[in-house]
Amino acid sequence: MTEDSSTVVALPSPKNRSGEDTASPAPYAELAVTTNFSFLRGGSHPSEFVKQAHALGLTAIGVADRNSLAGVVRAYAQAKELEMRLVVGSRLVFSDGTPDILAYPTDRAAYGRLCRLLTVGNKRAEKGDCILVLDDLIEFAEGLLLIVVPPRPNVALASPILKRLRAIAPDRLWLGVSVAYRGDDLRHLKRIAELVHEHRIPPIAIGDVLYHAPERRALQDVLTCIREHTTLDAAGFRLEANAERHLKSPAEMARLFRRMPEAIEETARFADRCRFSLKELRYEYPNETREGFATPQEALVFYAEEGARKRYPEGLPPKVRNALDHELKLIAELNYAPYFLTVHDIVRFARSDLPDKKPILCQGRGSAANSVVCYCLGVTEVDPNQVDLLFERFLSAERREPPDIDVDFEHERREDVIQYIYKRYGRERASLAATVICYRGRSAIRDIGKAFGLSEDTIGALAGTLWGWSTDAPISDEVKRIGLDPTDKRLAQALLLAQQLIEFPRHLSQHVGGFVMTRGRLDEVIPISNAAMEDRTVVEWDKDDLNELGILKVDVLALGMLSCIRKALEMLNKHYGLLADLSAIPKEEPEIYRMLSRADSIGVFQVESRAQMSMLPRLKPENFYDLVIEVAIVRPGPIQGGMVHPYLRRRQGIDKPDYPKPELKEVLKNTLGIPLFQEQAMRIAIVAAKFTPSEADRLRRSMATFRHLGTIKTFEDKFINGMVTNGYERDFAVRCFEQIKGFGDYGFPESHAASFALLVYFSSWIKCHYPDVFAAALLNSQPMGFYAPAQIVRDAQEHGVEMRAVDTNHSDWDNTLEQFSSWPGLTRPPSARTSVRAEDSQRAL
């Protein structure tokens, strides 16, 4: 402000400004957006940014999170819906003092390099961190557009970096300028102009946005406090001085940059040069050619036919033949053969006799798993002759969605399978999927409470008003009940912010077993980082993100019951000379169903819980499909949807199943007119509410995963109105929707239920005929299941098994079976020797 200083800014004369407001603003693209996937920094969801950018009329929006691409898929999904132009990039934050650089790939190859760059940084750091230096960027900079964000106020500090980068990327370098209402903005513009002149690098306007709308300032302040482990009162200058870091309209940006209009014009040009879109990441299946076959499809047909001959030695039933041909044709059409071969290969590895290890028991489930092809490939044991499953759900030609096969393995051997996959595909081509850990009611109120400096007691009491996994903040009635005043300004603010914070991502974790495999380098598709567990790597996207982009994922899951069944089979083989194979177990024995109807099900897979045991005598399962229903009905979904009692009444013949229209009978006849499975909910939406299949699929996903309250509401209106126009009564439509809404989180697809029901049958069969084997196998697989060892022991004793105490001469590490010498007449020796290991059962004896 000194008189002689050239930086003095004279008040613009009114004449200069007269035209500005009337002219239509120059197009503007915001390129510095920090979403809440820059954990505890960004104050809005990626989708909120995209929506807001669309509403403000920006030409494009660039999502650039801190050393991460974690949020881009969600932004992409929203942008696709709104047809908003999205540019994908990352904000590179360096650990060597280099100022932040926004990096945007121009094409697929450059995107791959960005992923590689981030992977390098991730692998160097502990889980959740990324350590980058400028040299890393220089190595991978080809094809990346770079915006250097110089530090304020001393922008000249960026000079050496600009020189270095200009040498390698002369036409791909920009200088980011922001107007931040800091008081020195005009000087800042001038300093940038000097740098621009000195280095001949164009300036580009950025908003350096942290939240989509100014109202989010409070939440962003709180996030800062959570990140810095401090309170609002102590945070001081770590908080922003004002609420200006929100998305602004092109007109507003043009006004702020009226002294540097070229910086605004540059944004649109910049966005145009970023031609890369996530849809180019069309997934490439790993190369699954097999020796002796020209194409994967040929190999698949061969394996399937070979398996079919084994499954049906006396020839395929016509129904199965037709289904198999149909499925193979669909698979060929959609080119999914490699995927099935991948699963086939994993299963074959598990079943194979390794030199030093026994085969691993496994079973597939998931929609695609319960197909005839999978049955023939040996992935599943659900006989398509027994259950009529909707193959179309996963493989409809119009939705090019990847098939979904989950494979359960013995829980003690799953690591072997995981390491096999790493070995077979290589660490650059296989990795675990991520799980985004989000704020829930309790964690939100806890962190917010700390930021507000509430006492531990208060926070504990507030959190105590919530259910464990509740996704709501405490409501005022509850708050009053614990003796706090919900109208107190500070408390009200805390509760409001807690509500906003819910569903905010907190950090990334590894998915329980979802494997992503690619043909090319996986780290050119997604940045990979270290998992907390040794020898594991994780990608940055979760299963919904992968699904959105159509990336293949095989779930390699662990199931304790499979370990138990394998151990039981071994004992059956050793002590009773029975074949150690699941397919050797006779199907549909009435004795088994009688046992289950008595609720004699301790230790049996899935149906051993108390809720299931009270359901069994009422449902009285008589055949395999009843077991499928039994598994599916005692779930929070159907229970909350109020389907249990109507179903039981109809089953017991008290009520008659009624179908308002014959089209519904087609969908619901197997379950007596009550929707119990996810597929049925979708079918109802298609048949009765006239949803298109892809809309129905979106409905399923909005119920299941993304849980956006807003979207489910729009679906609700569409669903009910659709049914009403289609001639249903409004009451019925509302009830219908309420019912299927319950599926959201906790409904079972029919195919999953069928796979589980199979395990129910197998475990019941062993328990029914060989309670000694069953008890010993269960005890040897602990910890698993619902009951403590003592209860399993007592149950075995009630079934006539003699339990012998630990004996230093006879006991082994595991529980063993022994001859029951004093009953010479019996062919079956019902006695088990307790192991050294089973301390709990020892106490019970």
Add this chain to the structure above:
Amino acid sequence: MREVKSALRLSALNARAESLGLKPGMPLADARAMYPQIKVEHTDDTADQNLLEAITDWCSRYTPLTGLNAPDGMMLDITGCAHLFGGEEAMRQDMTRRLRTQGFTARAAIAGTVGAAWGFARYGKPTVVAVAALRETLLPLPLAALRLDADKVDALIRVGLKKIADIVDRPRAPLAARFGAILLRRFDQAFGVLEEPITPRLPLPPYIAERCFAEPVTQEASVLQTIEHLAGDLARRMEERGDGARALQVTLYRVDGAVRRLSVATSKPQRDTRALCRLFRERFSSLTDELDPGYGFDVVRLSVTTAEKTEAAQKDIVSSATGSDDIAHLIDRLGVRFGTRRVMRFAPQETHIPEFAVINVPARENLPTAAQSESPQQDTDGPARPLRLFEKPEEIDAIAEVPDGPPAQFRWRRVLHEITHAEGPERIAMEWWRDDKGRTLTRDYFRIEDNHGHRFWLYREGLFGHETKPPRWFVHGLFA
């Protein structure tokens, strides 16, 4: 009672509760089951500690060397003091009697070692143990009298060792190996083989003078007179050794056991009686709470808590004193006169809100250590904040460009200022989490220079078009 591992347990009992058979450490539930009518209070460790400290201070009437012996005792070194009270036994009885009249139950023992006195006071006969009789009187005491942990004592009892006599003649090495070196150390301390000093609660002043009154004094004037008398006494003694007082303390022992201390500090070593008395007179007259003599003070003690060579003061005059020293002296002197809490200084606060960026803190208090976060730096040649910030911003009439331009001219106190230069806006939003009534509007600050070269810090309150209809303008400070 107190919470021990999430269970409420009794921690201390009165005599009546003890006679009912309750014991410390007993779960409250059990005690309630036995005697539902018992009255329990939560243990207040701080209050206990404070009380014990107060009693210890009171005990300094007997000897300046008093030590705290948590949780329930104190230790006095009466070497060379007993004759003033008519011998050791007389002193002991005087002490217990005075404590009893104050409502305490006290057991006092005098012995040649700290350990022995501790043991006798708690487990033996509270009496004076002659040095020669120390060994034989200690032997029959239980091992707990050796200040051992309860579990150590239990361990010893389990092997049949109950009394000190049981271990006195045993070989030492196996005992140490089995029960730890602490056993032998305590043993040696009790028998006087090892020296054990008392940790005094208050530092021993280098000079002390005191006067006891048979008839307690109640008048402030007579207290001051006594102080003058004592000060003269001290001054003579300090002169002998070339010392001067930097800090003095007068300790007034009230008949009922309350102890009042008043301190004065000088900025240079001082032994002029009248000057010292003047300080105390100022100190007395500046007392915020009345000096309550109650039934009178029976002992007045004046001690020099810090003494320095007076020659050192000469040096100070020659050498160039550093500024901070000068300020510290000033704070001292002002502090004596007005009370240290009234001498304030400014401390920066981490907040964006200008009027809260500085607060007053007592000057004696240490400034908070390095700031948690740095204030945002502005790119400017001059100061970003005005030299003079008005306590209350003054409203002005201004005409400005919308939405966020600086004013072209403004009228403040009826004078019209034409603006020639402006810088800004610096947008500062209020701290939304504070419950400040009405202080919610965002401000845009401008640094302004008018055509006469005056520089102002102006702000517009409220964002145009969002928060308020007609924005109001204020001048918040002056740069020059």
